[in-house]
Amino acid sequence: MAAALDTSTLPPGPRGPRLLTVARFLLQPERFIPECRERYGPLFTITLSPDRTIIVCGDPAVAKEVFTGDPALLHAGAGNVVLRPLLGARSVLLLDGPEHLRQRRLMLPPFHGERMRGYGERMRTIAERHVSQWPVGESFAVHPSMQAITLEVILRVVFGVEDAARVAQLSAPLRQLLDSTTQPRRLLGLQFTRSQGARPRTPWGRVKRLMAPVDRMVYEEIAARRAEAAAGGEPHDDILSLLLEARDEQGEPLTDLELRDELMTLLLAGHETTATALAWTLERITRHPHVLARLQDEAGDPAGAAYLDAVMTETLRLRPVVPAVVRKLQAPLTFGGWELPAGVNIAPNIWLIHRDPALYPEPEAFRPERFLGRRPGTYEWIPFGGGIRRCLGASFALYEMRVVLETILAQARLAPNTAAAERVTRRFVTFTPADGGRITVASRRTPAGASPAPLVAA
């Protein structure tokens, strides 16, 4: 059992019953975290459990020190421990030190920006089919449709699954597994029963049960691809094939267990996040009629690409899907004037930093023009985290978002929405629109299935 941490020298933070702190942290994060910032300053302490003390960091300068600090002393893998039951201990998100570097090097080439373009046509075809099924003239929650698109993209582009029936077969248990960890009431159960492990009838036991068929399918895909390669089949361009061929500096390939954990990582880190970013973008633009009008007027025009990029950048600023990243201290370190002991986690808070009025005047205003002709600062716009742990799929996500949004704008005319902004709800590690991003299609722009204008930027 870990020795109790002396918290007396840590930055201040909420002192009430831990149950209340945890409940507010999980259920009202977009109010709770800014309230703490207001009350305690840019660095404050939240204790979620005896072994999980988090120093929330809303100071951009300190966050930069964390991102650029010594990775041997600031372990992201140890900070991400809550993801282990889903992703597995060999996931790149869970590893630290040389093991992390090895795995990250093996995984980087398939995510190179240039390669993304090769996946664009598949992404567009998938998006077109889903968008063509949207109802006209009635409001609906767009998040499930975005999840379906991004999940299909991962299955086809990462796993290389080509058969529609197999895509459906893989999707169902995966969605069940995800829903078991993301609904708010389940989140509380999972948080409070972590110490019980995955015994039957516990919340984690349920997750383990739902994991079994997903695991089986992932191993089946790995075995099928290995068998194809052994039989001298045509080379594929999907990411699983590239990972199977990848070799580390010692000439060693990834083992089946490593491949399983990385595929689960790409599935979970790659589809829910991108779907949520898309849902937020649609939620934001339909509540800002002038933004929507400009996007719709410029749809298909190469000159409109810069504005669409600015819209995506501003959405990820104001509604960062992952609100914070975590690094666990391996030795005592000083941040923001506080001497922090080994064992605590320091967490650059993306939500707070993106709302710093010194970086973004009138931070609550949704104003894509902020980013027209101006690239955001590396450590000021951090929806994908930073340093050597920066999101491996950032180019993939931005490219996919652009393709999907261009497809929507080409196929549908969206109606402005006068309802209040949707609240934030936490789904495990992501912040999603509480009502699923409700939108209305006013009319169809082109016959379903017609190709939208080609992509101009990547």
Ligand code: HEM
């Ligand atoms: C809008 C969509 C996405 C957002 C907001 C997002 C955000 C993040 C964040 C905040 C991190 C942690 C960075 C840190 O600790 O500094 C991360 C890591 C990661 N993401 Fe993403 N992500 C997105 C999409 C994707 C996609 C599409 C993939 C792959 C298909 C992906 C794969 C990964 C991986 C493998 C890591 C671990 C990197 C490492 O530890 O070295 N993500 N992501």
